[in-house]
Amino acid sequence: MSAPQIGVSTRRVGGRERVTGRQRFVGDVRLDNLLHVRLVTLDCARARIVAIDTTDAERVAGVRAVLTAADLPDPMPRFGPVYADRPVLAVGETRFHGEPVAAVAAETEEAAEEAAALVRVTVEELPAVLTVERALDPDAPLVQDPCLRKGPLAQTNTLREWHFGWGDVDAASAPCVVENTYTFPMVTHFAIEPHVFLASADHDGVTVWSAIQHPYLLQSTIATLLGLPIAKVRVIAPDPGGAFGGKQHAKFEPLVAFLALRTGRPCRLALTLAQTFQAVRRTAYRVRMRTGFAADGTIRFQDVVTDGLLGAYADIGVRVISKSTYLMCGPYRVPDARVHVRALLSHTPPATAFRGFGTPQVAWAVESQMDEAARRLGIDRLAIRLRNLAHRGEEVVRGDKPADGDWHEAVHKAAEAIGWGNPLPPGRGRGIGVAIKSSATTGASYAIVRLHMDGSATVMAGTSDMGQGARTVLAQIAANELGLTTDAVQVVMGDTGVAPFDLQTSASRSTVFMGTAVAEACRDVKRQLAGMATRAFGADDVGVGNGTVAVEGRTLSFPDLLVAGFAGVRGEVIGVGSRRGEADTAHPLGGAPSFYEFNCTAVEVEVDRETGELLIVKHVSVADVGKALNPAHVEAQDEGAAIMGLGHTLMEHLIFDEHGRIVNLGALDYRIPTTKDLPLELHSLLVENEDGPGPYGAKGAGEGGLFAVSPAVAAAVTEATGAVIRELPLTAERVWRALRTEG
Amino acid sequence: MTGATRRDGYPVRVTVNGAARTVEVSSTETLLDALRWNLDLTGSKECCAEGECGACTVLVDGRAVNSCLVLAVESDGLDITTVEGLETGGPAGGRLSRLQDAFLEKGAVQCGFCIPGMVMAAQALLNENPHPRPDEVREGLAGNLCRCAGYQRIVDAVLLAAEEDA
Numbered sequence: 034m035s036a037p038q039i040g041v042s043t044r045r046v047g048g049r050e051r052v053t054g055r056q057r058f059v060g061d062v063r064l065d066n067l068l069h070v071r072l073v074t075l076d077c078a079r080a081r082i083v084a085i086d087t088t089d090a091e092r093v094a095g096v097r098a099v100l101t102a103a104d105l106p107d108p109m110p111r112f113g114p115v116y117a118d119r120p121v122l123a124v125g126e127t128r129f130h131g132e133p134v135a136a137v138a139a140e141t142e143e144a145a146e147e148a149a150a151l152v153r154v155t156v157e158e159l160p161a162v163l164t165v166e167r168a169l170d171p172d173a174p175l176v177q178d179p180c181l182r183k184g185p186l187a188q189t190n191t192l193r194e195w196h197f198g199w200g201d202v203d204a205a206s207a208p209c210v211v212e213n214t215y216t217f218p219m220v221t222h223f224a225i226e227p228h229v230f231l232a233s234a235d236h237d238g239v240t241v242w243s244a245i246q247h248p249y250l251l252q253s254t255i256a257t258l259l260g261l262p263i264a265k266v267r268v269i270a271p272d273p274g275g276a277f278g279g280k281q282h283a284k285f286e287p288l289v290a291f292l293a294l295r296t297g298r299p300c301r302l303a304l305t306l307a308q309t310f311q312a313v314r315r316t317a318y319r320v321r322m323r324t325g326f327a328a329d330g331t332i333r334f335q336d337v338v339t340d341g342l343l344g345a346y347a348d349i350g351v352r353v354i355s356k357s358t359y360l361m362c363g364p365y366r367v368p369d370a371r372v373h374v375r376a377l378l379s380h381t382p383p384a385t386a387f388r389g390f391g392t393p394q395v396a397w398a399v400e401s402q403m404d405e406a407a408r409r410l411g412i413d414r415l416a417i418r419l420r421n422l423a424h425r426g427e428e429v430v431r432g433d434k435p436a437d438g439d440w441h442e443a444v445h446k447a448a449e450a451i452g453w454g455n456p457l458p459p460g461r462g463r464g465i466g467v468a469i470k471s472s473a474t475t476g477a478s479y480a481i482v483r484l485h486m487d488g489s490a491t492v493m494a495g496t497s498d499m500g501q502g503a504r505t506v507l508a509q510i511a512a513n514e515l516g517l518t519t520d521a522v523q524v525v526m527g528d529t530g531v532a533p534f535d536l537q538t539s540a541s542r543s544t545v546f547m548g549t550a551v552a553e554a555c556r557d558v559k560r561q562l563a564g565m566a567t568r569a570f571g572a573d574d575v576g577v578g579n580g581t582v583a584v585e586g587r588t589l590s591f592p593d594l595l596v597a598g599f600a601g602v603r604g605e606v607i608g609v610g611s612r613r614g615e616a617d618t619a620h621p622l623g624g625a626p627s628f629y630e631f632n633c634t635a636v637e638v639e640v641d642r643e644t645g646e647l648l649i650v651k652h653v654s655v656a657d658v659g660k661a662l663n664p665a666h667v668e669a670q671d672e673g674a675a676i677m678g679l680g681h682t683l684m685e686h687l688i689f690d691e692h693g694r695i696v697n698l699g700a701l702d703y704r705i706p707t708t709k710d711l712p713l714e715l716h717s718l719l720v721e722n723e724d725g726p727g728p729y730g731a732k733g734a735g736e737g738g739l740f741a742v743s744p745a746v747a748a749a750v751t752e753a754t755g756a757v758i759r760e761l762p763l764t765a766e767r768v769w770r771a772l773r774t775e776g
Numbered sequence: 777m778t779g780a781t782r783r784d785g786y787p788v789r790v791t792v793n794g795a796a797r798t799v800e801v802s803s804t805e806t807l808l809d810a811l812r813w814n815l816d817l818t819g820s821k822e823c824c825a826e827g828e829c830g831a832c833t834v835l836v837d838g839r840a841v842n843s844c845l846v847l848a849v850e851s852d853g854l855d856i857t858t859v860e861g862l863e864t865g866g867p868a869g870g871r872l873s874r875l876q877d878a879f880l881e882k883g884a885v886q887c888g889f890c891i892p893g894m895v896m897a898a899q900a901l902l903n904e905n906p907h908p909r910p911d912e913v914r915e916g917l918a919g920n921l922c923r924c925a926g927y928q929r930i931v932d933a934v935l936l937a938a939e940e941d942a
Contacts, residue, residue: 042883044880044881044883045880045883045885047888048879048880048885048888049872049880050888051885051888051891051892052859052872052876052877052879052880052885052888052891052892052895053819053859053860053862053863053870053872053876054817054818054819054820054858054859054860054892055819055860056888057818058821058889060818060821060822061812061818143804222923223921223923224887224889224923225821225823225829225831225887225889225890225921225922225923226821226823226887226889227822227823272887272888273887274821274887274888274889274890275886275887275889275923275924276887277923305825306823306824306825306829499887500886500887500888500924501886502886665883666883668883669883669884669886669926669929670886670924672925672926672928672929673886673924673925673926675925676925676927677923677925680925699824699826699828700823700824700826700828700829700921701824701826701828705921705923706925706927707917707918707919707920707921707927708913708914708915708917708918708920708927708930708931709914709915709918711914711927711928711931715928
């Protein structure tokens with residue numbers, strides 16, 4: 034029996050491996066007899082492939098395969114989490130810069146590189162669709178082949194559209210109507226670990242190595258593409274070296290698997306950082322928002338048209354757009370709302386999930402509208418938020434899950450910490466922003482917990498630990514339930530051949546879903562221990578606690594019971610647990626959110642009027658987490674999200690040229706925050722009311738810190754200078770230009 | 777380069793983590809590749825491969841170097857310390873350095889991919905300036921990117937290690 038393991042800042046499980054360099058990331062995996070893969074790509078986004086000549090490439094010593102679309106099944110195998118639209122290799126036409134038309138497998142990286150350069154591709158460059166405006170232009174070329182799509186939208190670049198809302202916006206009126214357009218650009222994930230994919234056709238199936246957030250979805254994707262039973266596809270997913278949504282879904286794993294099957298050799302493809310920019314990116318938004326306010330600041334209506342810019346294939350970006358815009362009124366009570374949303378295709382890298390799943394894009398517009406209304410009505414910006422913010426139990430979407438936290442408490446906490454209302458020196462301003470994200474709706478997580486003879490335990494869980502600390506939290510939950518310390522718990526994850534099914538590691542769902550499954554599995558173990566005690570001692574009065582069993586007044590440790598229960602024959606007790614979120618087909622998102630992730634961010638910013646540079650003097654993030662199972666890790670994640678939010682707020686955006694090529698490709702030209710961009714003061718504060726659906730009242734956490742950074746910083750700039758900016762990022766140049774305009 | 781067959785090989789003598797080593801490297805291979813693939817010291821990581829991210833940081837004669845920017849053939853005679861060299865007593869029952877322990881104590885490690893380079897850059901900083909001010913740590917680690925952005929805790933960890941060293 035040990036002290037409670039919950040609510041304590043246990044050191045990171047796997048931390049020692051990470052500070053000593055012993056942690057094996059996917060790029061450190063060694064396979065014998067390996068072939069090295071290089072992609073053949075074109076110098077533009079969109080081109081018709083006229084011919085591919087592989088003769089010279091095949092002559093390079095050490096080349097074992099040059100794969101083109103002609104070598105793959107016809108029709109071309111396609112995949113994707115929502116639509117199976119992404120081809121293993123481009124066929125007929127390329128649709129984004131970096132899309133491979135061929136791949137080379139060779140004995141050395143040099144040979145693969147040389148051969149890839151010798152693949153002669155005859156192409157005809159075609160005009161590309163790169164912006165929201167062009168995607169909506171009826172004269173624009175179609176990004177996807179209409180034959181591969183269904184329905185009336187197939188002849189347009191609108192992949193899907195949605196209409197959300199309630200009440201009657203046309204009948205609503207308001208004395209103050211704020212109407213603006215906000216844009217949020219494409220951003221790259223920039224995990225420090227670039228993607229590495231390996232595949233080996235072993236035994237009677239295939240094994241794939243990928244640092245992927247959703248190994249079980251990759252497993253079924255590969256099984257479908259190769260025509261194998263799921264059981265014959267094993268995905269080994271070493272802990273990702275950062276993911277942030279960019280490692281959710283299959284990219285080049287299918288291609289590498291085909292190469293492994295074709296060559297009969299293990300194959301390895303390591304992307305350069307630049308290639309990771311071309312693999313997937315964040316979904317860009319243009320939000321046109323008309324918000325009506327009463328004179329006292331009460332929101333009367335919200336009327337929105339949002340266009341989300343996908344890339345050439347839907348990936349999960351299509352879900353990002355619908356799920357985020359479903360909460361287009363933010364955490365506020367709005368009597369009438371109308372939201373028209375389009376997901377548009379373009380000749381750019383596929384848009385995918387990115388920490389926040391569209392919430393920062395939505396909050397940029399919603400919160401900037403609140404600030405403008407406050408300025409116009411002469412109301413304090415904190416007060417206008419508190420006036421409209423939902424209280425626990427009040428709906429933010431009519432008929433859907435009501436507010437499930439004390440959000441006002443979080444806002445007051447942030448306001449106090451930032452010193453809202455205190456006098457400011459010249460050149461400084463403050464901003465405050467709030468936002469909610471819909472968490473996971475549906476999906477299942479299964480866990481197995483094995484209690485060993487000595488009382489230690491192994492947890493088998495399909496979650497990916499990508500830095501959020503899933504291993505630690507799951508170990509804490511098991512330790513707490515079984516009366517252990519985390520040192521006595523081994524968490525096995527990252528192998529579909531070993532750990533049971535988990536839908537995915539995303540939407541801040543793992544603590545709630547997998548955490549519950551692990552706790553359930555521990556309780557299953559304890560139920561079996563009770564049965565064992567009853568049988569072993571012929572006792573009816575058995576009570577199983579955390580680590581001990583009371584049998585008719587005697588207290589036994591788990592190991593003592595196991596020795597007695599197994600009567601000399603060794604064994605272990607295997608518990609199984611699960612948590613399922615069932616689908617609701619009538620719900621616009623397929624299911625109601627299991628919880629809302631709420632954040633309030635407040636900043637104090639100093640503006641250099643000469644250069645337009647912004648200095649973040651103070652940054653406060655308040656997260657409503659229900660219960661912080663490991664406070665230090667929750668705060669660390671929240672701080673990290675805050676810094677990531679400063680990245681897309683201050684400096685990050687992908688820039689395209691007229692050929693659809695990313696101009697700022699790589700670390701030299703695309704800046705992310707460094708230690709020098711740290712706010713002078715950064716505080717992460719938590720609200721813990723134990724009101725979440727996870728174990729011990731936990732909610733998911735770790736995304737909220739970046740939701741409302743942009744509007745808070747922009748509002749601070751406005752307060753300091755009068756300049757209003759509705760495009761991101763707030764680079765020094767953009768701020769400087771805005772200052773010149775505002776005088 | 778991943779340890780595959782090479783067309784040219786040059787012997788290079790280096791001291792790595794205190795041990796004299798001779799490795800055969802190709803003319804195009806970086807020090808990072810040689811460490812990772814010839815010496816199986818995979819703690820040093822590759823991200824940008826252009827000297828911007830710091831994931832490959834090692835110490836050469838006590839100073840921080842981006843090992844992705846050094847050709848392996850240029851490293852003859854150098855004294856190199858990688859992240860694997862900070863722990864004393866070997867991996868089983870080894871003892872973490874104060875700096876490594878401070879990273880764990882402060883919760884500075886998230887995904888961990890940048891951490892080997894970050895720890896080495898911090899070690900180099902402490903070698904030159906055993907008691908840095910917070911702004912000096914921020915300046916000194918600006919060449920090492922962390923996308924989990926545990927920067928605040930990383931800075932705190934370096935300051936803690938310096939304090940313990942007092």
